[in-house]
Amino acid sequence: MNRRAVAVVSGRVQGVGYRWFVRELASSAGLGGSARNLPDGRVEVVVEGPAEAVDALLDALDGPRAPGTVQRVDRHFEPAQGSTGFTTA
Numbered sequence: 001m002n003r004r005a006v007a008v009v010s011g012r013v014q015g016v017g018y019r020w021f022v023r024e025l026a027s028s029a030g031l032g033g034s035a036r037n038l039p040d041g042r043v044e045v046v047v048e049g050p051a052e053a054v055d056a057l058l059d060a061l062d063g064p065r066a067p068g069t070v071q072r073v074d075r076h077f078e079p080a081q082g083s084t085g086f087t088t089a
Contacts, residue, residue, distance in 0.1 A: 002080040003051040004033075009043045009061055011071035018043055018068050019088040025060055029053040032083030048083040 009018070019035040022045050026033060031049035038044055047057050062070040 001051055002049060002082075003054045004046070004048040004078045004080045004083070005054050005058055005075055006078060007045045007047075007058060007061055007073050007075040008038070009045060009070055009073050010041075012041075012069040013043045014041055014068075016068035018066065021065070021067050022047075022057070022061070023086050023088050025057050026086040029057060031057060032085055034087045034089060036089040046083070047086075048080055 014037050019037065022035040022043075026035075026047055029049065031047050031053055033045065033047040035043060035045045045061065047054055058073070058075060060066065061073050
């Protein structure tokens with residue numbers, strides 16, 4: 001079953017390769033979605049795909065390999081929309 005999650009990552013996560021880190025994780029897991037910088041310095045991650053792969057990506061957002069300094073990850077789930085491919089903005 002597919003799952004869609006939206007996570008907003010706070011901390012020093014812009015200008016450190018964080019979106020590309022997320023894109024690599026998502027692409028290697030075959031997940032769809034996006035990662036984009038927000039005007040307030042946070043990064044929004046939208047990811048969709050098999051539930052186990054989505055959960056693994058969410059766990060990695062503040063894991064030891066994450067670049068920068070992650071202070072907080074707020075997440076919620078939405079109905080799957082059939083997203084494919086992963087983009088950064």
